[in-house]
Amino acid sequence: MNGTLFGLGVGPGDPELLTLKAVRIIGQSPVIAYPAPDVGDSLARAIAAPHIPDGRHEIVIRTPMVAGNFPADDVYDHYAEEIASHLKEGRDVAVLCEGDPFLFGSFMYIYTRLAAAFPVQVIPGVSSLGACAAAAGVPLVSRNQMLSIIPAPLPEADLKTRIKAADAVCIMKVGRHLEKVCRVVADLGLTGNAHYVEHASMANQKVCALTDLREATAPYFSMILIRKPEPESKQ
Amino acid sequence: MNGTLFGLGVGPGDPELLTLKAVRIIGQSPVIAYPAPDVGDSLARAIAAPHIPDGRHEIVIRTPMVAGNFPADDVYDHYAEEIASHLKEGRDVAVLCEGDPFLFGSFMYIYTRLAAAFPVQVIPGVSSLGACAAAAGVPLVSRNQMLSIIPAPLPEADLKTRIKAADAVCIMKVGRHLEKVCRVVADLGLTGNAHYVEHASMANQKVCALTDLREATAPYFSMILIRKPEPESKQ
Numbered sequence: 030m031n032g033t034l035f036g037l038g039v040g041p042g043d044p045e046l047l048t049l050k051a052v053r054i055i056g057q058s059p060v061i062a063y064p065a066p067d068v069g070d071s072l073a074r075a076i077a078a079p080h081i082p083d084g085r086h087e088i089v090i091r092t093p094m095v096a097g098n099f100p101a102d103d104v105y106d107h108y109a110e111e112i113a114s115h116l117k118e119g120r121d122v123a124v125l126c127e128g129d130p131f132l133f134g135s136f137m138y139i140y141t142r143l144a145a146a147f148p149v150q151v152i153p154g155v156s157s158l159g160a161c162a163a164a165a166g167v168p169l170v171s172r173n174q175m176l177s178i179i180p181a182p183l184p185e186a187d188l189k190t191r192i193k194a195a196d197a198v199c200i201m202k203v204g205r206h207l208e209k210v211c212r213v214v215a216d217l218g219l220t221g222n223a224h225y226v227e228h229a230s231m232a233n234q235k236v237c238a239l240t241d242l243r244e245a246t247a248p249y250f251s252m253i254l255i256r257k258p259e260p261e262s263k264q
Numbered sequence: 265m266n267g268t269l270f271g272l273g274v275g276p277g278d279p280e281l282l283t284l285k286a287v288r289i290i291g292q293s294p295v296i297a298y299p300a301p302d303v304g305d306s307l308a309r310a311i312a313a314p315h316i317p318d319g320r321h322e323i324v325i326r327t328p329m330v331a332g333n334f335p336a337d338d339v340y341d342h343y344a345e346e347i348a349s350h351l352k353e354g355r356d357v358a359v360l361c362e363g364d365p366f367l368f369g370s371f372m373y374i375y376t377r378l379a380a381a382f383p384v385q386v387i388p389g390v391s392s393l394g395a396c397a398a399a400a401g402v403p404l405v406s407r408n409q410m411l412s413i414i415p416a417p418l419p420e421a422d423l424k425t426r427i428k429a430a431d432a433v434c435i436m437k438v439g440r441h442l443e444k445v446c447r448v449v450a451d452l453g454l455t456g457n458a459h460y461v462e463h464a465s466m467a468n469q470k471v472c473a474l475t476d477l478r479e480a481t482a483p484y485f486s487m488i489l490i491r492k493p494e495p496e497s498k499q
Contacts, residue, residue, distance in 0.1 A: 045288070052284070156393075156394060159391060175418075178413075180407075
C-alpha cells in the first residue's frame with residue numbers, strides 16, 4: 030500500500046503558530062521534506078524542529094532562486110521522484126510548507142506531480158497574511174469589502190490598477206520591489222493608509238507605518254498592507 | 265495593572281487546527297469570550313472546548329444577524345464594556361474568533377473599541393481560505409498571480425467586475441447568494457474552473473466541482489473557489 034503525501038502548513042514563523050494537527054503528523058511521519066534555499070538553512074524546518082523526532086529520514090528540497098525567476102521544472106521533477114520512491118514503499122512523507130500549502134507556496138509543484146498517483150492530505154496553516162495583519166494591528170477587511178493579495182513583482186501599471194480596484198490590499202514578496210511599490214502607493218494617495226511588515230511573528234519582526242519606513246530595500250519576507258476607509262454608503 | 269485582551273484565531277472548524285499558542289492562551293486566561301448566534305451554540309467555543317478549563321468566566325457575545333445586515337453598533341458597545349470591566353480588574357480576556365481574527369472576523373468590532381485603552385495581542389489562526397483550498401485540492405495561486413477574496417453579498421455587477429479582474433478568486437459568505445454567484449460565474453465562462461466547499465475542515469464538510477452542485481441554496485459557511493489557468497506569457 031502506498032504511503033500518504035502530507036502538505037503541512039507550519040505557519041508564518043513563530044513555532045507556537047504550528048497547529049496541533051501539524052505537530053501530530055510530523056511526529057508520525059517517517060519521512061520529512063522541506064524547502065531550503067540553495068545555500069543555508071530551511072525556515073520551515075526551523076519552525077517545526079522541536080517536533081521532529083531524531084532519526085527521521087529528511088529530504089532537503091533545495092530550490093535555487095534566480096532573482097526574478099522561478100526554479101526550473103526539473104528541480105521539482107527530481108524531488109517529486111525522490112518523494113514518490115518513499116510513498117511507493119508505503120512510507121508517509123510530510124512536506125513542511127511555510128505559511129499555508131496552497132497560498133503561494135511551492136508545495137503545489139510537488140502536489141501537481143504526485144496527487145494523481147498517491148493519497149494526499151493538505152493540512153492548512155496560519156498564513157503570513159493573518160500574521161502580518163496581527164503584527165500591524167490592522168483589521169484587514171470587514172463586512173462586504175474585497176481583499177486582494179497582490180505579488181509585488183508585477184509590472185508597475187498592473188500593480189496600480191489592481192491596488193486601485195480593491196478595498197484592502199496585501200502586497201507580498203515586496204523584497205527588491207520596495208521602491209516601485211512605494212511609488213505606486215504614493216501615486217494612488219494611499220501612503221498614509223499603508224503599513225510595512227517584515228518577518229511577521231518571528232523574533233526579528235519589524236512593523237511600521239509606511240510613512241516611517243527609511244530603508245530602501247526589504248527582505249523577501251515582507252509585506253505592505255493597505256486598508257482603505259469603508260465608504261459609509263456600503264454599510 | 266490592566267489585563268491583556270487577546271484576539272485568538274481558533275481556525276476554520278477542525279479542533280486540531282488550533283495553534284499551540286491559542287491552546288496555551290486559552291488555558292491561561294481567566295475570562296473567555298466568544299461570538300454566538302442569537303439562539304444556539306457558539307462554533308468558536310465548540311472548536312476550543314477541549315482546552316477551556318472548568319470554572320472559567322465565560323462571556324457569550326450574542327450578535328443577532330438580520331439577513332443582509334450587520335449587528336447594530338450598540339451590541340458591540342455593550343460587550344466591549346463588559347470585557348473592559350475585566351481588563352480593568354487586571355484579568356486577561358481571550359476572545360475566540362473563528363478562522364483568523366483580522367480576516368473578515370467580528371473581533372475587529374471589539375478591537376476598535378478597546379485597543380486604545382488596553383494592551384492587545386492578536387494571535388492569527390488558520391483561515392477558512394486555506395482550509396477551503398485544502399478541502400478542494402486546489403492550489404489557489406502561484407508565482408505572480410493575484411488572489412481576490414470577494415464577499416458574495418456584493419451587487420451582481422460588482423461581483424462580475426471583480427471576479428473578472430483577478431487570477432484566482434475566493435467568493436465567501438455564499439449562503440443565500442448562491443444563485444446570483446453561479447449566474448455571474450457562468451456568464452464569465454468560469455463554471456468549469458470553480459469548486460464549491462461548505463463547512464471546510466469540519467465533520468460535515470462538503471466539496472464538489474461547481475458543475476456537480478445540485479442544491480439551490482448554501483449555508484453561510486460556504487465558499488466558491490475559482491482558479492484561472494496561468495497564462496504562459498506570465499511565467
